Amino acid sequence: MRNQVKWLLCLTLIFASLQSLFVLPVAASEESDEDPSTTAVAAASPLRPFPQHTAYVSGVIKPNNIDQAKMDNEVRRLYDEWKGRYLKKNPYVSNQYFVHYNLNQESDDDPQVVTTSEANGYGMLITAIMAGHDSNAQTYFDGLYRFYKAHPSEINGQLMAWQQKDNGSAIVSNKKAGINAATDGDMDIAYGLLLADKQWGSSGSINYKSAAVQIINAIMASEVNQSAWHLKLGDWAADSDPEWGKGTRPSDYMLNHLRAFRTATGDGRWDTVLNQTYSIIQQLHTGYAGSTGLLPDFATKESSGYKPVNGEYLETDKDGFYYYNASRTPWRIATDYILTGDSRAKAQLTQLNNWIKGKTGSDPAKIKAGYRLNGNQINSYYDLTYATPFAVSAMIDKSNQAWLNALWTNTTSKSTNSDTYFSNSIRLLSLITVSGNWWRP
Structure with a gap:
């Protein structure tokens, strides 16, 4: 019996050693490449997975x-490169993501600026469409949604403040630029939520349809x-x-966003x-x-x-x-x-x-x-x-x-x-x- 125990202990040590050889830490600066499923609830299966091959008008x-397969693969490649470069996890809030728009210091507003509502809207459109190719798309989408909700406009709180910066301890809306909304970002966020409703349904932790209607009504009230x-x-x-x-x-x-807003709200x-x-x-x-x-x-x-x-x-x-x-x-x-x-x-x-x-x-x-x-x-x-x-x-x-x-x-x-x-x-x-x-x- 003692020999059997020794043998089992040896096997356990060998297995642990092998595990340590193949498990690598994820760098903080590459958060978008980690497996978000380790910290998030299970994602819903996409109902309209990429590629869709939509029937456009005659x-x-x-x-x-x-050919079509090669076109799809080019889009997959460009998405993977885009995600790896721009989609970032909020280093201060674990369940939020943002799209970094100032990696090359393109913004002359403030060197601390990291993102905008425009970028957030693009991210929500892209991740909703690319579900099926990216098994973590819903986690990214939900993180972008939470980021939007964390940065409301001071004028209409259902809309997103247009620019955010990293002050070293938090990502905050940029007072210097004005904590108010820009129409394009809000429209894409709203359309992204409508896509999400059709992609994953609205019975999970976020009611995408309800959230979409809220921001669509806010756009009508304050940006029209x-x-x-x-x-x-x-x-x-x-x-x-x-x-x-x-x-x-x-x-x-x-x-086409305007048509979708009409359909969603009546x-x-x-x-x-x-x-x-x-x-x-x-x-x-x-x-x-x-x-x-x-x-x-x-x-x-x-x-x-x-x-x-x-x-x-x-x-x-x-x-x-x-x-x-x-x-x-x-x-x-x-x-x-x-x-x-x-x-x-x-x-x-x-x-x-x-x-x-x-x-x-x-x-x-x-x-x-x-x-x-x-x-x-x-x-x-x-x-x-x-x-x-x-x-x-x-x-x-x-x-x-x-x-x-x-x-x-x-x-x-x-x-x-x-x-x-x-x-x-x-x-x-x-x-x-x-x-x-x-x-x-």
Whole structure:
């Protein structure tokens, strides 16, 4: 018997030694790579796992120089790289995650700045869509949701304060920047919650549908002008303000989000906002960019209608041009056509596609970072931020097939590590759509 005990003890020691050889600690700076299932409740099985291969409307195209399986794998690769670089665990709160947008010190607001509501919204969209590929997607999504709830706007507490910083002992909303909301981040957070409801259901620890309705109603109350029915810049822009109440940002024109908000809440005012948004797109196109289809970073309402702002309005002296905000409009606007076939923006998108193909000689490498609305370039360098959204707008017609193929090849070839959070996030979201994997809740 003694010999048997000794033998069992030896086996136990050998097994423990082998375990120590293969179990490695997780570095604090790489929290997004750890297995969150060790500290979280079991995730629900995804109901719409990636890849979805959504049936887009008739006539919409995808790249045909690469097969579907390879496109899906490219999206998986870009997601894994994006997650590894930007998705971070809050070092001070164990069940929260955030998307780090300032790794390269792109923000000139404060070196301590780490994230924004825009980044949080992108993260919630991406993790909800990529469930099925990433078995921990729900844990990440829930952590991003908790981060949003931990950083409310001081004006409407159902909305998210637009910027956060790490002060060395906590991640807090940035008072210097203003603890108020930006419309784009809130809209993506709301849409992400609707995706989550369809992806995992709302019977778990977070009622995604109820949370979505709360923020959608808050967006209507505080980020929609209640007489002009345009999307405002944030909850800080009072309807009655003679300057800010009239302002609107075309990169917030997430038309399919507006449809989803109407469906989720039953609030018919969202139909009014949708129709007004399409009207503004048409006014800006026909009145100020008839030969290009380009939209400005910011526009304002005047007695004669909507027009691009002049000079520095909110961010830079390029606010009236097609610059870093407006670079997202081909993706945001074309998505509604791709999913619904609503043709009200097709003339603008068609003009945009024809113009950029002509401007570049159908060579995506010649896309430049920013244009005046007449088509004159602002900068001489290429930027992925501008290139990838054109791939989404190219999907609307078969005449763009060669151009779409070239855009896919160009944008997937760029290194994640050598680019920025903004470029890489827009690329991933755009290529999810281009690959046929975007869907509406």
